[in-house]
Amino acid sequence: MLDFEQKLAIMETFPQLERRDVSLGRVNFHYAGSVTDKKNVGFHFHPNGNGYVYAAEIGGVETDDKGFVNVRDYGADELRDLVERSIRSLSDDGTSLGEGQEAGGLEEKWRNPEGEELSLQFEDDMWYLFAGLNLEMAFETREEAVEYLQEEGFSRV
Structure with a gap:
């Protein structure tokens, strides 16, 4: 303490x-x-x-x-x-962004070796993972989302 x-x-x-x-x-x-x-x-x-x-x-x-x-x-x-x-x-962008995340970049593209692409988006203080227009998962932190994506063989585009 x-x-x-x-x-x-x-x-x-x-x-x-x-x-x-x-x-x-x-x-x-x-x-x-x-x-x-x-x-x-x-x-x-x-x-x-x-x-x-x-x-x-x-x-x-x-x-x-x-x-x-x-x-x-x-x-x-x-x-x-x-x-x-x-x-x-409490800032202008109203977001709690993860380390390395830029204030204007609230969407990230991720791709696996098979060419499948997912979109990680920050909205309403949550990180959402989309396959096209379909919601795949939601995460409380960017770190949780990144860990999941990497475990599934995706890397940031």
């Missing part, structure tokens, strides 16, 4: 976020570039270890009724990943 200072140090590595000290020694991290009314990516980080990250727009992440996840027991990589996904979910 990260301590208060370690969590703050990670949050401060995101240049998009503005640190705002609030009452009782707590710290919020404001994202002015949000296209929604939600501006706090990091909420009430406290010296006792508690802290929350907004994740209501991220599929597959359990949140409280306000859309936040308690990151008290998160490690450094988990916290970084969640904050990055939160920022992306």
Whole structure:
């Protein structure tokens, strides 16, 4: 588990976020570039270890009724990943893209050795795999979709 200072140090590595000290020694991290009314990516980080990250727009992440996840027991990589996904979910393109995915490239073509082609598309915070117009599968993350495609002998075109 990260301590208060370690969590703050990670949050401060995101240049998009503005640190705002609030009452009782707590710290919020404001994202002015949000296209929604939600501006706090990091909420009430406290010296006792508690802290929350907004994740209501991220599929597959359990949140409280306000859309936040308690990151008290998160490690450094988990916290970084969640904050990055939160920022992306509140950004202009509204997507939480996987590593290496470009903001404008929400569709990927994949082909197997037999020449069959599938299309991996990101929509509504999910990754959908299509064969022509037919939906084959849906995945919560790009990583799950890529793993499946590679297991089935497909490679990115």
